[in-house]
Amino acid sequence: MLRSISATGLTKRRPGFGQTVVPAPGSVLAAPTVGEGPEEPDYFFHWIRDSAVVMEAVAGRVEEGDAGADWTGHLRDMVRFSLATTRLSGAALLRARDVRRGVQPEFLRYLRPEAELAAVEGERVLGEVRYNPDGSLDVIHWSRPQHDGPALRALAAMRVHALGALDDDDGRQGLEELILADLDYTERHCGEPCYDLWEEERGRHYYTGLVQHAALRRGAAWAGEREDRARAERYAAAARALAAGLDAFWSDGLRIYRCTLRPPGAERDKVLDSAVVLGVIHAGLPDGRHSPLDDRVQATLLALERRFAADYAVNRGRPAGLGVAMGRFPGDRYFTGGPWYIAGFAAAELHYRLAELLGRGAVLAVTPDNLDLGRDIAPAAGTPGARLPRAATERHALVRALIARGDAVMAMMRRYIPASGELSEQFDPDTGAQTSARDLSWSYAAFLTARDARRRALRGA
Template sequence: MVPADPAFDAWMAEEYAVATTAMLRSVSPTGLVRVRDAFGQVIAPKRGSVVASPAPGFYDPNPDYFFHWLRDSALVIDALLLLIAEGSVSRDALSHVDDFVAFSLALGALDGAELAQRRDYRDKVAPQFQKYLRTEEELAAVSGESILAETRFNPDGTLDVIRWSRPQHDGPALRALTVMRREAMAPAPAAGCRRAMADLLRADLDFTCRHWQDPCFDLWEEVFGHHYYTRRVQAAALAAGAAWAAALGDRHRSARYRTAADALGEALAGHWKADAGCYAAHLGRTEADGGPGADPDIAVVLAVLHAKADADAHSISDPGVQATLARLEAIFAGDYPINRTADGALAPAMGRYRGDIYGSGGAYYFATLAAAEFYYRLAAAVRGGRPIRATRDNAVFLERMPGFPRLAPERELGSTTDERRAMVAALLAKGDRFMATVRRYTPASGELSEQFDQCTGEQTSAKDLAWSYAAFITACAARSRLLRLMATA
């Protein structure tokens, strides 16, 4: 049994409620208006849009995140689906998903060439901000399928005219995964919504299938090349898409998706770097790209979580992914002053990668919560009978788990009931230590920003980041599912 900690459980319940309410403020925020004076814009969000942060900011110092990111919006809607499935919000909230699908389809009809030809948007931009506009040539190329390579849009359903890191290819794959999860839920979508979902899925999956070999910017929008995160969610989307297409009788699409998913699996294997003891987040980057290099990156952990991958290669059960997380824990434990002064009840506050300079270069709520969710989900897999394979690669990961069986090369841990119980308890305790770290650096209001400072623990960067709330919801739900499993005979 799990030792009771009423104060911890009460905080989890309170923060879950705060996160739910706060995240929903970013979904279809039609009551908000964003005036972006420097660019002459008045943005009134449409139903179905999802803003990364509803808080105003103009890099003063908080960033302007009042945009509909393809990636962030898919993660938020996915967390909403989980809230609905868990009964935390009414199934009436499925209307938000229907609106999200309709909004997403409308984005696909945008025409950058028409906008570039009009040029009227340029006349509204203050002279000192003209340099931040996209070129007319770049905008003119944004039409048809290339719309899906856009990183973000204005939540009023218009193209973003500000220079940014493009193209980016993880968004369509993540959106496809989210829409397929909605299709599998009860009640089934109405006929019109189901047709809209099918249209969006075909567009997203076809794009992913055609462009998975193309380099793009990573999820941090910093490095151009081939990325573990992008490839992992693409592989998951195409594998699920192959089954979806087969169920519709579309054997041609199903075969193409399956072939691409298998090829992506082979490509992902090339990210393993034995000398570094981790999966490389990026391949094919150039010196001019800047950003992180061979050091481990939390993007690898996020990749397997967002792909909902619990078994086999490139999942929470993969010794290489476990090794990557262990290296990240060691790096941030030493690099961040707040971790060097933490007591033994806390796990390290986690960042993105060593040397990060964005914002305060600090710890991220969604990164620390990702570590918690990883341990909860691994514990659930072990509780369900999946062993953990001990290898040279994950030796450090396993050695840092008090209560685990003694190591033996290539041994499968968890082969007996007693071993499994000890391992599940240890993994749960480790996840709780990461949650305790989040608790330590969450204000009494329960508000979650993007980062908290690595020296002071004070919140920094975007306020009320929807992704931070979504990450809390998914981590908390993973813990709840684990406890339910542990309560069964």
């Protein structure tokens, strides 16, 4: 992951677009590879979403007291870079240069229209999804807008703020400015249709709505602490509206949270999606619906496990003690359509977070929807209507059983990680060979946040 943060020693050339890009301090590459080809997607960009996930993982290193790098310095640079991107101007870019100059004729069709670029001003810059890591606007067609990134970054930045990691005047001022920009954007655009986190489908998405809700809910408390009552009230009202809308994603027929809401008759096969699990862990709600304690979240995870256990050859006939390698969604066709490390680590992290909550005194209600989980962690007590633990003496065993479930998924991931520790985006569902982008920053960040969640669960045990 460190290779992707402030990778100022790398140079990416895109001859077709006439671009030579050198990352600036504080940028976060989705993947640091500079090659191109049918087997190597071009991820040499700073995505708001990916960089927010990395910021969250870096904040975890600060909280854990990790001395392996200057994590606080990295956070400072990341905030400065992110804040600078919020001030970009499409009109200024067009005045400064002809974006078509140097572009090979066959690549011109991939450029964004000048009218679209000219409209990238003010808060619309935050809907840009990704930027060149040198801090300039991306002039290439992409799936825009996406509204989850600013919410995710606000969540990560508020955690950094709570840690006091940037406690000097300049650092704190820049951090607070970034938080306000992201929260204001999220409040104004929450609930609007946009592209999903996989950048494939425009609509209203569970993941986006949930992280927006979490950011605004936490942002309302944060603004209240700053005695900014107007913002606190606006954020709280928007968070309540989003919470009400999230319940509509539940399917009474399928007994899962659907990833996307579609008009009647427009349902597709892609309704079961690991984006739901990712949304729950990124939102980090402590209780209630859409938290790890939600039986409907657990039902969705169980449905994903069953489907991928059947779909992927790497899962069939796996030895005892290994969990299920998880993909994005059934029928995925991106590269090999295989398991994704971020999906597997997210499934493990959900178990660890649930274990942590039970260790702190929470109760798990067993329903027909999460019955398989209840029976797995408490065979003698896992019946519909049970509330676990039934007695204080059972709590430790429940926590250990959930940690063991998460560990089984981590063990399955470890089976397909080379000795070098390199993490790609996904691996082949038949052979287990790594595929798609190499050294995906999000994969490393997902491992770190899962490990941090396990440590917290163990402390509670």
